[in-house]
Amino acid sequence: MPVATSARVHPTAIISPQAYIGEDCEIGPFAVIEGRVTLGAHCVIRHHATLIGPMEMGEGNTVFGGAILGELPQHLKFNGEETRVVIGDHNVFRENVTVHRGTTGRYETRIGNNNFLMAGSHIAHDAIVGNHCILANNALVAGHCILEDYVYMSGNSALHQFCRMGRLSLLSGCSASTKDVPPFTIQQHINHVCGVNVVGMRRAGIPAAGIDAIRRAYQLIHRTEKTLPSALMQLEADLGDVDVVVEMISFIRESSRGINIADTHHGLSGNRHAA
Secondary structure, three states, rough: OEEEEOOHHHHHHHOOOOOOOOOOOOOOOOEEEEOOEEEOOOOEOOOOEEEEEEEEEOOOOOOOOEEEEEOOOOOOOOOOOOEEEEEEOOOOOOOOEEEOOOOOOOOOOOOOOOOOOOOEEEEEEEEEEEOOOEEOOOOEEEEOOEEEOEEEEEOOOOOOOOOEEEEEEEEEOEEEEEEOOOOOOEEEEEOOOEEEEEEHHHHOOOOOOHHHHHHHHHHHHOOOOOOHHHHHHHHHHHHHOOHHHHHHHHHHHHOOEEEEEEOOOOOOEEEOOOO
């Protein structure tokens, strides 16, 4: 059992001989580290947390009590294949968070850096989480989903399998989406779009001109009767030199599940694909 000399391991913790515990890690009472788990330096695994390999975890992560990371996927066709969880640096996993390893569909579940997963949130098999994402209490990410950087999922929100949330998008509390959520937009209820994440964009340092351009893009896509292909063509003509608009257009064009059009303030409904 390779444990760095500077690591502090409680005598009641159970650590697999296949595990590697990095420098200055802290393993709390009754924590379980099972199988091939690699912990980078300065990780803190609190009491009663469970890590199951194959798993690679970077530096400076904190895992709170009752969290279970790396357990088998909840997938009826999974047959015990060699899959894993890969976690970056400086993430926080609060109480009872669950992260499941991949299936043969992608072979790994991947979480980036500086994410904050609050109590009871769940990342399912084959999901990819970017950087600086926040999942509030009991937020649920289904299998094969992708969260780009700075996504915010509010309490008791849910994302359907194979869906994608763009950068700085937000899903409101007790809401769900069965379609892709474009960058910089806010959704609430079930598949309803309600506005632009202006606060998040400002905090991310996006200039006022970029925010105004996204507001115009939102109005054109969600508050007119234009077809989606027609709206995107007009956006390219009017705002095709604005980087955040280009990001939004590219996201929508690449979407395989389509996006939600229903606007809670305007009465438009339905969902559409770019082509």
